[in-house]
Amino acid sequence: MSTLRKIIHIDADCFYAAIEMRDDPSLIDRPFAVGGSAEGRGVLTTCNYPAREFGVHSAMPTSQAYRLCPDLVVAPVNIPKYREVSVQMHEIFEQFTDVIEPLSLDEAYLDVSDSTLFDGSASRIAEAIREQIKTEINITVSAGVSINKFLAKVASDWNKPDGQKVVTPDEVDAFTAALEVRAIPGVGPVTAEKLKRMGFQKCTDLRNAEARVLKRRFGSFAQTLIERAHGRDNRPVNTSRIRKSLSVEHTYTQDLKNGQPCFDKLPGLLDELRGRIDKGKLAPRIQKAYVKIKFSDFSTTTVERVGTAATLTDYQELLADGLARRDLPVRLLGLGVRLSPDFPEHFEQLPLRMEHDDY
Amino acid sequence: MKFSISREALIKPLNLVAGVVERRQTLPILSNVLLNLEGTQLSLTGTDLEVELIGRVEVEAGGVDGDITVPARKLVDICKSLPDSSQIEFSVDSGKAMVKAGRGRFTLSTLPATEFPSVDESAGDQTLEVAQSVVKRLIDRTAFAMAQQDVRYYLNGMLLELKAGRLRMVATDGHRLALCTANEAVSTGDAAIIIPRKGVLELSRLLDTDESIRLVIGSNHIRAANQQFTFTSKLVDGKFPEYERVLPKSADKTVIGQRLELRQAFTRTAILSNEKYRGVRLKLSADTLDITANNPEQEQAEEVVAVEYQGEELEVGFNVSYLLDVLSVLDGDQIRLSLSDSASSALLEEADEGDSLYVVMPMRL
Numbered sequence: 001m002s003t004l005r006k007i008i009h010i011d012a013d014c015f016y017a018a019i020e021m022r023d024d025p026s027l028i029d030r031p032f033a034v035g036g037s038a039e040g041r042g043v044l045t046t047c048n049y050p051a052r053e054f055g056v057h058s059a060m061p062t063s064q065a066y067r068l069c070p071d072l073v074v075a076p077v078n079i080p081k082y083r084e085v086s087v088q089m090h091e092i093f094e095q096f097t098d099v100i101e102p103l104s105l106d107e108a109y110l111d112v113s114d115s116t117l118f119d120g121s122a123s124r125i126a127e128a129i130r131e132q133i134k135t136e137i138n139i140t141v142s143a144g145v146s147i148n149k150f151l152a153k154v155a156s157d158w159n160k161p162d163g164q165k166v167v168t169p170d171e172v173d174a175f176t177a178a179l180e181v182r183a184i185p186g187v188g189p190v191t192a193e194k195l196k197r198m199g200f201q202k203c204t205d206l207r208n209a210e211a212r213v214l215k216r217r218f219g220s221f222a223q224t225l226i227e228r229a230h231g232r233d234n235r236p237v238n239t240s241r242i243r244k245s246l247s248v249e250h251t252y253t254q255d256l257k258n259g260q261p262c263f264d265k266l267p268g269l270l271d272e273l274r275g276r277i278d279k280g281k282l283a284p285r286i287q288k289a290y291v292k293i294k295f296s297d298f299s300t301t302t303v304e305r306v307g308t309a310a311t312l313t314d315y316q317e318l319l320a321d322g323l324a325r326r327d328l329p330v331r332l333l334g335l336g337v338r339l340s341p342d343f344p345e346h347f348e349q350l351p352l353r354m355e356h357d358d359y
Numbered sequence: 360m361k362f363s364i365s366r367e368a369l370i371k372p373l374n375l376v377a378g379v380v381e382r383r384q385t386l387p388i389l390s391n392v393l394l395n396l397e398g399t400q401l402s403l404t405g406t407d408l409e410v411e412l413i414g415r416v417e418v419e420a421g422g423v424d425g426d427i428t429v430p431a432r433k434l435v436d437i438c439k440s441l442p443d444s445s446q447i448e449f450s451v452d453s454g455k456a457m458v459k460a461g462r463g464r465f466t467l468s469t470l471p472a473t474e475f476p477s478v479d480e481s482a483g484d485q486t487l488e489v490a491q492s493v494v495k496r497l498i499d500r501t502a503f504a505m506a507q508q509d510v511r512y513y514l515n516g517m518l519l520e521l522k523a524g525r526l527r528m529v530a531t532d533g534h535r536l537a538l539c540t541a542n543e544a545v546s547t548g549d550a551a552i553i554i555p556r557k558g559v560l561e562l563s564r565l566l567d568t569d570e571s572i573r574l575v576i577g578s579n580h581i582r583a584a585n586q587q588f589t590f591t592s593k594l595v596d597g598k599f600p601e602y603e604r605v606l607p608k609s610a611d612k613t614v615i616g617q618r619l620e621l622r623q624a625f626t627r628t629a630i631l632s633n634e635k636y637r638g639v640r641l642k643l644s645a646d647t648l649d650i651t652a653n654n655p656e657q658e659q660a661e662e663v664v665a666v667e668y669q670g671e672e673l674e675v676g677f678n679v680s681y682l683l684d685v686l687s688v689l690d691g692d693q694i695r696l697s698l699s700d701s702a703s704s705a706l707l708e709e710a711d712e713g714d715s716l717y718v719v720m721p722m723r724l
Contacts, residue, residue, distance in 0.1 A: 281651070281653065281659065283724075284640075284653065284724050348722060348723040349534050349636075349678055349720065349722050350534075350702060350720040350721055350722065350723060351533050351534060351720060352531060352533055352534060352535070352536060352600075352605050352704060352718065352720050353604075353605065353704075354531070354533070354600035354601070354602075354604070354605055
């Protein structure tokens, strides 16, 4: 990989717990966790920071957590709800890049190497994503920004919660050298202990290790150890997901008057949307066009239309419908398309016009 | 009835005739072949009531005249499996047919020749002599565009048109159309008939020389005959679309391209087109044709081909199979593609004076 990549790792803070606290703010200041019940020999999946002060942590049996913290409130796991939030997060990611690799419901790698947003500043893109998640979903995420997946992931943990850390190309060497070997994904307590006994506690120690020795001890993992110890990781961000929608939106610094000023913004937004449709060659999959409007009171409305080529006329009509719903100034405008997973009726073979068909 | 013939002499007409015989028949006798001996001339007849084929071959002297029907497929299989240069002795005795070759003996069931149906024939209206190669070319260049089992039954066949001394064949399935006109003039009156799909394909198999063939066109049949065979097909009773109205007239954008290069580029992009719809996207800009295909697996093919094109930019979709069919039957180094817009028919032809025209409707992408 000759050119430097810009990778962002996004990791939500106590994801399950954060969603439950969002929906029930009374939980925020109390020790709280999400997980299975003590009777059912359940374990905790996530806990908030007050709970952590009692030594409670995720993967701990719920019964044990109660012993440490008798006042702990435990809510059952509600995966469908978390999945919904995960989809919302993903929709936000998609406004910034197409190259997204979800790792779990609350974690994803984003490759923004080709992005021109914020003058190509990955750090500012990460800030914008975090800000948008905070205002739209009302949970916090942390971000790590660097030149590969390994460093981005390590960095996202650095200023948790609700923080971000950038490891610039210049800093990579020093940053990695000081890392404990335990920070390398794949190095668990056992491997860390083995490495420690061999005299390797930090990545800088590993750099001086003889490859032969490591190979004998760790087999094929040795190569990864050496690579990571130098801060190297060539794995691409794998996007396997099929895109379901594509949108661009803009929050205006000053609310727009409900009317012509909104229509004036359409051509610019559409240009941006078109550019992204063309880049992804998504035009054949367009099923619906939609307009999203957020009014000054933060209420949001979406107007959709099927069977469209997503033209300016379509969006003008959709916008008119949407604006008519509230007599309020507009804070945010978004244009989008919903995409079909396949190319169904879009391949329509036209018939020859023969006189037999005329009547 | 009795005759003797070499395996090689019998197998050729027998194969042709058996081709007409459908494997699955409602009438048992239709799976039989009719054998008729008069002097030294053996005639073999197969029919499916729509298409009838009589093949003729000379047998050695000393036979006994007569006629009989035997199972076509079995007789073909027996003769095929015999060693080369086998001499076949055929005889009929008390309702059974006997095939003897070397030390092999095969006894076949028979049905009386009197029960064998013949295709009803109307009087011939037009007769013309034409080289087999001419008819063969007309069929080869157009047959692929015939419809198959279309409810518009008149499309499940091919138009043969005689007009002002010119012989022409046209086929269309409603999405594309193929037209080829014979260069040689014929002296005959006008006629326009539709030969059913099977008749076209069987006739094409018969034609393999430059020798002439006599075509007789009646009101409900067509016959093609020479020394070796007589082919008769019923006609499709219907009105073929007025194909001239389908030919694009306002196609003002002209592309000239290398036929083989285009064919290869389309063949490659087709691999990643949607298997069901086979759509490819053609993007035309100055002297460049950009061909792309996508499939539901999100795979993509793109080929950029240099062409002669000076019109405005145009993007149009096609079923790549339709384009490949045309590029496969055309010859000559260069082809011309004429278009007007992404929703109107395109015309394909040889860039130099050709005898064939192809119309293909686009796909809406």
